Amino acid sequence: MKRQVEVFTANCPVCDPVVKMIKEMACDKCEVTTYDLVKQCEDKTCLDKMDEYGIKKVPAVVVNGELLECCKDSAITEVKLVEAGIGQS
Numbered sequence: 865m866k867r868q869v870e871v872f873t874a875n876c877p878v879c880d881p882v883v884k885m886i887k888e889m890a891c892d893k894c895e896v897t898t899y900d901l902v903k904q905c906e907d908k909t910c911l912d913k914m915d916e917y918g919i920k921k922v923p924a925v926v927v928n929g930e931l932l933e934c935c936k937d938s939a940i941t942e943v944k945l946v947e948a949g950i951g952q953s
Contacts (some may be wrong), residue, residue: 867949869896870926872910872919875903879923882940886925889942889951 871886873879883898890896899910901922917924917931924935927948934944946952 865893866895867893868926868928869894869950870913871896871898872914872922872924872926873898873900874922875900876922882923882925885940885942886945886950889945891951893952894950 869886869890871883873883886896899905899913901910901914904910913919913926914924917926917929919926919931919935921935923940925932925940925945925948926935927950932940932944932948934940
């Protein structure tokens with residue numbers, strides 16, 4: 865089963881390294897979707913998803929429909945991404 869990884873970004877110097885790290889870590893079981901909130905998406909799906917997941921800051925990472933704890937109150941780290949299953953076959 866594919867692991868759905870959604871990354872919400874503002875395409876900024878803080879977000880870009882997180883997006884890069886996730887793309888580098890992703891394995892064949894990870895399906896990564898990036899939402900650039902500056903450009904938004906044509907159908908505004910990304911904004912609906914932000915509300916659905918309770919995202920209050922970016923960058924934010926959602927794995928299989930769950931906002932990672934580190935995105936709620938602390939920095940996103942490689943360790944926390946691995947704990948969420950990113951990069952693990």
